[in-house]
Amino acid sequence: MQDIEAFKELINKPRKVVITTHHKPDADALGSSLGLASFLKDKGHQVDVITPTDYPNFLNWMDGNDEVIIFCDGNQEKSYKLVAEAELIFCLDFSSLHRIDELGEAVGKADAVKVLIDHHLGPDSFAKFKLWSTEAAATAELIYELICDLGERERITKDIAESLYAGIMTDTGSFKHPNTTENVFRVCGELIKLGADTAKVSKLIYDNNSVDRIKFLGFALNERLVVLPELKTAYFAISKDDLRKFNSKTGDTEGLVNYALSIKGIKFAALITEREDAVKMSFRSIGEFSVNEFASSHFSGGGHKNAAGGKSDAGLEETLTKFKGLLNDYKDELSQEIKEYA
Numbered sequence: 001m002q003d004i005e006a007f008k009e010l011i012n013k014p015r016k017v018v019i020t021t022h023h024k025p026d027a028d029a030l031g032s033s034l035g036l037a038s039f040l041k042d043k044g045h046q047v048d049v050i051t052p053t054d055y056p057n058f059l060n061w062m063d064g065n066d067e068v069i070i071f072c073d074g075n076q077e078k079s080y081k082l083v084a085e086a087e088l089i090f091c092l093d094f095s096s097l098h099r100i101d102e103l104g105e106a107v108g109k110a111d112a113v114k115v116l117i118d119h120h121l122g123p124d125s126f127a128k129f130k131l132w133s134t135e136a137a138a139t140a141e142l143i144y145e146l147i148c149d150l151g152e153r154e155r156i157t158k159d160i161a162e163s164l165y166a167g168i169m170t171d172t173g174s175f176k177h178p179n180t181t182e183n184v185f186r187v188c189g190e191l192i193k194l195g196a197d198t199a200k201v202s203k204l205i206y207d208n209n210s211v212d213r214i215k216f217l218g219f220a221l222n223e224r225l226v227v228l229p230e231l232k233t234a235y236f237a238i239s240k241d242d243l244r245k246f247n248s249k250t251g252d253t254e255g256l257v258n259y260a261l262s263i264k265g266i267k268f269a270a271l272i273t274e275r276e277d278a279v280k281m282s283f284r285s286i287g288e289f290s291v292n293e294f295a296s297s298h299f300s301g302g303g304h305k306n307a308a309g310g311k312s313d314a315g316l317e318e319t320l321t322k323f324k325g326l327l328n329d330y331k332d333e334l335s336q337e338i339k340e341y342a
Contacts, residue, residue, distance in 0.1 A: 001131040001146060008150055010113065010129075014044040015087040018112070022094040023101055024250065025055040027205060029093040031167035032117070032139040034064040035160045036090060039147055042155050045088075050079050052101040056251020058208040062166070063159035071103055079103065086112040093139040095123035095132075095302075117142050120303055121292055134304070137179040140167025144187050158195030165196040166205060173258070174202070178306070216246035220256055227263060231327050231334045234260035235270040237320050243273075257282045268334055272323060274316040281310040281319075289333060298326055 021029040037047045050069045071079045089112040097104035116127035119136040136142050172180045227234045260269035261284045271282040283291035291308040295301030301310025312319040
């Protein structure tokens with residue numbers, strides 16, 4: 001972080017703090033938010049964590065979960081008041097204010113000092129303090145390093161360590177993705193020293209499925225997976241009716257896109273999901289094909305080079321037609337051999 005001494009001086013006095021993170025928070029978004037919240041509370045700050053939307057039930061074990069304010073669950077007025085009165089607002093795991101939906105305008109207008117901590121590409125310039133690195137595998141990794149840079153590692157409890165570990169574990173795909181660096185293992189080793197129970201965290205996140213979710217997974221793999229070997233592409237298109245049929249809850253489609261990417265010879269995978277408000281899209285890739293560029297150019301999205309998201313205000317069929325048409329535009333790039341692990 002630039003000007004760490006000024007930041008240290010700022011947070012050494014108890015303040016009203018709001019921490020917020022992106023729409024449909026994942027383990028990194030929530031884990032980094034709750035880990036930072038616990039650290040700041042221990043320093044005497046008044047801290048509120050506000051999420052724009054709900055998040056998967058398999059994350060509700062994290063310490064501080066019961067105090068999270070979910071903006072869209074009838075907490076708009078309360079959230080706006082907290083943001084307006086805040087002296088310090090932390091924006092975690094997102095690079096642009098539009099990623100926090102209606103909260104974005106309120107945060108942008110607030111008098112509070114803003115702090116951005118993130119690892120996504122192309123951050124907007126709205127924060128006075130910024131800890132941003134695309135080399136970090138997860139925002140939770142940056143939170144750990146920030147606390148250490150402040151000289152306060154001893155404040156990291158077992159609960160904080162487990163929340164941060166969850167963020168790193170999931171954003172590296174359980175340490176399978178290319179973003180799994182030497183530093184990732186160093187930080188995780190330190191979090192284990194501080195009490196993180198890795199088996200517990202892994203089980204709570206990955207082995208905590210409902211019967212409906214398992215049946216949905218089987219249905220999606222059998223009925224909705226489309227493979228285009230000539231384009232080295234595979235995708236799922238999931239309708240609202242599909243979701244209703246299996247009583248889908250937030251998080252039930254989590255990780256589905258990775259099954260498409262796991263197919264031998266596939267370098268580009270997509271999950272296209274019809275929601276009530278829009279069609280949401282999740283993209284993954286291997287090697288040099290940039291899904292961040294694909295998402296930002298065509299589907300109002302972005303993220304990382306090999307993992308990004310987008311959305312479409314058109315219907316599912318129209319979005320799917322557009323997506324398949326675009327594949328032809330990228331045919332030369334997609335058809336190149338995958339050499340990374342040859």
